[in-house]
Amino acid sequence: MIWRRITGFPTWDWTSPFDELERMRRDMDKLSEGLARGIFREPMAGVFPLMNVTEDKDNYYVRAELPGLKADDLDISVTGDTLSISGERKFPAEDEKAQYHRREREAGKFSRIVSLPAQVDTGKVEARCTDGVLTVVLPRAEAAKPKQIAVKTS
Amino acid sequence: MADTEGKAIKVREKAEVTTPAEQTRPGLVFTPAADIFETDKEITLLADMPGVKAADLNIDLNENILTLDGDVKPPEGANEADVIREYRTGKYYRQFSLSQGIDQAKIDAELKDGVLRLKLPKVEAARPRKIAVKTS
Numbered sequence: 001m002i003w004r005r006i007t008g009f010p011t012w013d014w015t016s017p018f019d020e021l022e023r024m025r026r027d028m029d030k031l032s033e034g035l036a037r038g039i040f041r042e043p044m045a046g047v048f049p050l051m052n053v054t055e056d057k058d059n060y061y062v063r064a065e066l067p068g069l070k071a072d073d074l075d076i077s078v079t080g081d082t083l084s085i086s087g088e089r090k091f092p093a094e095d096e097k098a099q100y101h102r103r104e105r106e107a108g109k110f111s112r113i114v115s116l117p118a119q120v121d122t123g124k125v126e127a128r129c130t131d132g133v134l135t136v137v138l139p140r141a142e143a144a145k146p147k148q149i150a151v152k153t154s
Numbered sequence: 155m156a157d158t159e160g161k162a163i164k165v166r167e168k169a170e171v172t173t174p175a176e177q178t179r180p181g182l183v184f185t186p187a188a189d190i191f192e193t194d195k196e197i198t199l200l201a202d203m204p205g206v207k208a209a210d211l212n213i214d215l216n217e218n219i220l221t222l223d224g225d226v227k228p229p230e231g232a233n234e235a236d237v238i239r240e241y242r243t244g245k246y247y248r249q250f251s252l253s254q255g256i257d258q259a260k261i262d263a264e265l266k267d268g269v270l271r272l273k274l275p276k277v278e279a280a281r282p283r284k285i286a287v288k289t290s
Contacts, residue, residue: 050240052238052240054230054237055237056231056234065268067203067204089163094191095193097193099193100192103189104189105200106166106187109163131204131206
């Protein structure tokens, strides 16, 4: 650095200020890219409820956070490779005279369809609601299951 | 609440807490959405804490600071791989400061389907009293 400060005089090494700017520009690019990735970390469909879909060898698992809802309040149907969930979140009537300090929770209707990566066995789909989290287990259709292929040695 | 009839729920991302206190364990912390309302006799607090089991929920009232602390275990099995991840899971943490005297012995908490209903009865002295105006 010291050497550069001594020798980096404009007349001797006139590109150095531009190099420096270029480096700064690259750093800024990296920073803004990082920020953008931080904000848009999760791809969102923008439809309630938010869902997490996971898979293992045999099943797909669809999960959604639906606090206060019971399995009976939900309408779930499956066709081929799409799952549709709809329902209504209702709040029980509170005291007429209640004065609100905060009201952040929301009630209302919702419906959502998700496409699964492969066909599922519609007859064996199971759904359960525990502690406000809905879990739908969708077994993969026989044709969509990964198959182990044995390599023959002659 | 009849006014919400037929209305569609808007999607909202879970609000992450920005350092409530230094965490002893790694993991995400979220603020549960809450409704608070008050009647003459009690304050009721409703909080959405999906995934929290009754055994993992700590409610603490200390010097008018009410703390809700709910632990969530990851619901996914060990062999599951993500396909789409739209929400994240983690514990819930939120503090409220209560202004009125609360009868600590009569606090009642119920956690059902991921919704906490907390009844905080007011002490006798804190209840509003109607004052009769006398005319001479």
